[in-house]
Amino acid sequence: MLKNSSNYKLTECGTDEAGRGCLAGPVVAAAVILPKRFKHVLLNDSKIVTRENRMVLKKIIEKKALQYSVSFVDNFKIDEINILxxxxxxxxxxxxDLKIIPEHILVDGNRFKPYKNIPHLCVIQGDGKFLNIAAASILAKTYRDEYMEKIHExxxxxxxxxxxxxxxxxxRAAIEKYGVTKYHRMSFKLLPEQLYASPGTAEKAVPTLHSSRFTRRMHEER
Known part of the structure; x- marks a missing residue:
C-alpha cells in the first residue's frame, strides 16, 4: 500500500516526470501537494495504471490536490542541457509554480538538484511507494500523452x-524513412548510426513550444 507521505510533519510535495526515454517531444514534470489524509484505491505508479484509470485519476487529483503544477521542457532545451x-x-x-511553498520535497528516482533551501528526499521507484509522487506521475504522464497525441496530427x-x-x-523505421522533425531530440541516438542527415519529408527543425525553448504550464486547484 502506498504511503500518504514520508511522515514529514510539514507541507510536502511529490514530484515526478514523464518522457525521459523518448526520441521526440518534451519531458514533462508535475509536482503535487495532497491533503494529509488523501487516499484513492486506483492511485499508483502511472506505468501500471490503465489509460482509462489515469484519466479518472487526473480529474480527481486536479480537484482534490491542495496544489499541483505541470511543466514542459522541450526537445531543444533537452538537446542543450541533456535529459537529466x-x-x-x-x-x-x-x-x-506551486502557490503553497512546500517544506519538504519527495522526488521519484535517485538524482535531483537542491531546490532553494528546501530539504528533499530521492526515492527509487517512489511512484509506487508514495501517493504524492504517484499523483505527480499521473499528471506528468497524462499531460504528456495528450500533447503527443496532439502533435501526432x-x-x-x-x-x-x-x-x-x-x-x-x-x-525508428519512420525516422529512417522520413527523417527527423522539429520535435525530435537530436542529441539522442535516433537510429543505430546517429542520424545527422537533413529531414526527409518532415519539416526542418525549428523551435516549437516557446521562443525561450521551453514552456511552463501551471494548473491550480479549481
Whole structure:
C-alpha cells in the first residue's frame, strides 16, 4: 500500500516526470501537494495504471490536490542541457509554480538538484511507494500523452498517438524513412548510426513550444 507521505510533519510535495526515454517531444514534470489524509484505491505508479484509470485519476487529483503544477521542457532545451538536467529543470519549474511553498520535497528516482533551501528526499521507484509522487506521475504522464497525441496530427507517419515518442521499431523505421522533425531530440541516438542527415519529408527543425525553448504550464486547484 502506498504511503500518504514520508511522515514529514510539514507541507510536502511529490514530484515526478514523464518522457525521459523518448526520441521526440518534451519531458514533462508535475509536482503535487495532497491533503494529509488523501487516499484513492486506483492511485499508483502511472506505468501500471490503465489509460482509462489515469484519466479518472487526473480529474480527481486536479480537484482534490491542495496544489499541483505541470511543466514542459522541450526537445531543444533537452538537446542543450541533456535529459537529466532537463528533467530536474522541469521539476524545479513545477515547484516554482506551486502557490503553497512546500517544506519538504519527495522526488521519484535517485538524482535531483537542491531546490532553494528546501530539504528533499530521492526515492527509487517512489511512484509506487508514495501517493504524492504517484499523483505527480499521473499528471506528468497524462499531460504528456495528450500533447503527443496532439502533435501526432502534424506527423502521423511516426504514430506518436500510439508510441508517444518512445523508441519503438515503428518509430525508428519512420525516422529512417522520413527523417527527423522539429520535435525530435537530436542529441539522442535516433537510429543505430546517429542520424545527422537533413529531414526527409518532415519539416526542418525549428523551435516549437516557446521562443525561450521551453514552456511552463501551471494548473491550480479549481
Amino acid at each position: 538536467n532537463a528533467s530536474i529543470l522541469a521539476m524545479h519549474f513545477c515547484i516554482d 502534424e506527423y502521423p507517419m511516426y504514430n506518436w498517438k500510439q508510441n508517444k515518442g518512445y523508441p519503438t521499431l515503428e518509430h
